[in-house]
Amino acid sequence: MQQEIEIVDLRRLTEVIKNKYNYDFSNYAMSSFKRRVQRIIELYKFASVDALIRKLSEEPPFFREFLSEVTVNVTEMFRDPSFWREIRDHILPNILLNHSSVSIWHAGCSSGEEVFSMAILLKEMGILDKAKIVATDIDVDVLQKARSGTYPLKNMDINQKNYVRFQGNQSLDRYYREENGKAILDKSLVEGISFREHNLVSSAVFSKFDLILCRNVMIYFNQNLQNTVLKMFHESLFKYGYLIVGSKESLIWCEIANKFIVVNNEEKIYKKIKD
Amino acid sequence: MGRFNVSNQYKAIVIGGSAGSFQGISRILSALPTDFELPIILCLHRLKHVRNGFVEALNIKSAVLLEEPEDKENIKKGKIYLAPSNYHLCVELGNTFALSTEEMVNNSRPSIDITLETAAYTYRNRLIGILLSGANKDGAWGMKKIKDRGGLTIVQEPSECMIDTMPAAALSLTPVDYVLTIGDIIEFLKELDRKYKQ
Structure with a gap:
C-alpha cells in the first residue's frame, strides 16, 4: 500500500x-x-x-x-539480566521475610519468556513450590504458545547469553530439549502456573498479588490508558507489594505515583505504600 | 544573513548514525552552544544488550547533557535525547516520546528509520534530519519521509564518512538539501541556533 x-x-x-x-x-x-x-x-x-x-x-x-x-510479541528470556538478579537477590527474599508464599502476576505475558525466566529463577532459589503465578495476555493464541514453552532454537542464543549475565546457577540448556529446530522447555517449570486471557484495557481486577510484572507492555498505550491500567495494578497489589515496569518506563508522571515509592529506579521496581 | 540562510521554522532536529559516526557525533556535541535552542533526538546504532555506557561516553565531550528518554516523556527545548538500547524511539503526536520493543527494522533496534519517520509525521516541515556515517541503509527511508513532509535534510559528505553506505543510500532514495562535512554541519547548527536568539 x-x-x-x-x-x-x-x-x-x-x-x-x-x-x-x-x-x-x-x-x-x-x-x-x-x-x-x-x-x-x-x-x-x-x-x-x-x-x-x-x-x-x-x-x-x-x-x-x-x-x-x-499486539507486539517480541520478548526474550532474562531480558535485562541485572533486573532478574535484583528480583532474586533482593525483592523475593524481602517478600518471603514476611510471607510463606509469593503471588506473582505476569501482565501481558506474550509468548511466556519472562514467565519461564521467573520459574527458572524460583526453581534455582528452591521456592518454585511457594509461588502462585498467574500469566495473562489479551491474545489466546500467544497464550497457547506460552503454555507450550516452545521457542525457535535460534532465539535460545540470546536467551542463553542473558541467562549467563543473570548468573544463574546452571546452564540454560538444562531446562529445555531440542526437537526439530525448536527448544521445548521443561513443562514441570510451569505446571502450577495459570495462563489466562485478560485484557488490561478492560481493567478488571481479578485477584491480589505480592508482585506484578508488566514490562514493556504499557509503552503501547497512551498516557490516559496508562493511568487507568496503573490504577488497576494498584488495586491488584497487596500493600507493600511490588510493581515492576520496563527499564525505560516510569510511574513518575502517573496520577497515582504518590501511592508508590521507588525501590530501584534503574530496574523500575516500585512498592505500593498506600491503599 | 548566514551561509545557509536557514529559517527558524524548525521545532526539532533528528540525527541518525551507525558505524563510523561516533567521532563525528562527538565533535558535533562538543561544538554546540551550551544553551542550544532546539531539542536534538539522536538515534545511533548501538550494542543491543548493553544498557549502560554509551550515553556516558557521549556525555564526556557533549556541551549539553544527553539523556535517554523514558516512555511518554515530554520533548523539551534545549535537551538532547539518545535512543536507548534495544528499544525503538518514536515521536508521538503531542510532542512526547514513545518507546517500542517491536521487531528489528533493518536489523536494528533502535531503528533510525522509525525515529525519523515518526518525527517527520509529528513535526512535518518543522523538522531537520541529519544522517551520518553508517554501514547499512537504515535511515535512508526515514530521510525520504522527512523530505516528503517538507522537512530539511542533511547528509554527511560521503567521502568524509568512515563507511558511506548509509548516506549513499539516502542520497539515492531522496533529494537532500545539503551534503556537508561534520565541520559544516556544526556551522549549520550554530547558524540555526543564532536565528532563534536574534
Whole structure:
C-alpha cells in the first residue's frame, strides 16, 4: 500500500473493532499502533485500511489473527539480566521475610519468556513450590504458545547469553530439549502456573498479588490508558507489594505515583505504600 | 544573513548514525552552544544488550547533557535525547516520546528509520534530519519521509564518512538539501541556533 494511513483511518478502524468485538484500541499509542496496522495491511496485502475494515466486519475469525499481529510479541528470556538478579537477590527474599508464599502476576505475558525466566529463577532459589503465578495476555493464541514453552532454537542464543549475565546457577540448556529446530522447555517449570486471557484495557481486577510484572507492555498505550491500567495494578497489589515496569518506563508522571515509592529506579521496581 | 540562510521554522532536529559516526557525533556535541535552542533526538546504532555506557561516553565531550528518554516523556527545548538500547524511539503526536520493543527494522533496534519517520509525521516541515556515517541503509527511508513532509535534510559528505553506505543510500532514495562535512554541519547548527536568539 502506497498511501499513508491517516489518523481518521485509525479512528474508523478502532470504532469498528470496538462495536463488533468489544476490544478498545482507541487509547493505544498512535505511533506504534499505526505501524502495526500498516504491517498487517502489508502482510495480508490489503489494498487500503478500508479493505482491512471490511474484512474485520465480515469475517469474525480474522479478528483473532488481527489481534495476534497488532499486539507486539517480541520478548526474550532474562531480558535485562541485572533486573532478574535484583528480583532474586533482593525483592523475593524481602517478600518471603514476611510471607510463606509469593503471588506473582505476569501482565501481558506474550509468548511466556519472562514467565519461564521467573520459574527458572524460583526453581534455582528452591521456592518454585511457594509461588502462585498467574500469566495473562489479551491474545489466546500467544497464550497457547506460552503454555507450550516452545521457542525457535535460534532465539535460545540470546536467551542463553542473558541467562549467563543473570548468573544463574546452571546452564540454560538444562531446562529445555531440542526437537526439530525448536527448544521445548521443561513443562514441570510451569505446571502450577495459570495462563489466562485478560485484557488490561478492560481493567478488571481479578485477584491480589505480592508482585506484578508488566514490562514493556504499557509503552503501547497512551498516557490516559496508562493511568487507568496503573490504577488497576494498584488495586491488584497487596500493600507493600511490588510493581515492576520496563527499564525505560516510569510511574513518575502517573496520577497515582504518590501511592508508590521507588525501590530501584534503574530496574523500575516500585512498592505500593498506600491503599 | 548566514551561509545557509536557514529559517527558524524548525521545532526539532533528528540525527541518525551507525558505524563510523561516533567521532563525528562527538565533535558535533562538543561544538554546540551550551544553551542550544532546539531539542536534538539522536538515534545511533548501538550494542543491543548493553544498557549502560554509551550515553556516558557521549556525555564526556557533549556541551549539553544527553539523556535517554523514558516512555511518554515530554520533548523539551534545549535537551538532547539518545535512543536507548534495544528499544525503538518514536515521536508521538503531542510532542512526547514513545518507546517500542517491536521487531528489528533493518536489523536494528533502535531503528533510525522509525525515529525519523515518526518525527517527520509529528513535526512535518518543522523538522531537520541529519544522517551520518553508517554501514547499512537504515535511515535512508526515514530521510525520504522527512523530505516528503517538507522537512530539511542533511547528509554527511560521503567521502568524509568512515563507511558511506548509509548516506549513499539516502542520497539515492531522496533529494537532500545539503551534503556537508561534520565541520559544516556544526556551522549549520550554530547558524540555526543564532536565528532563534536574534
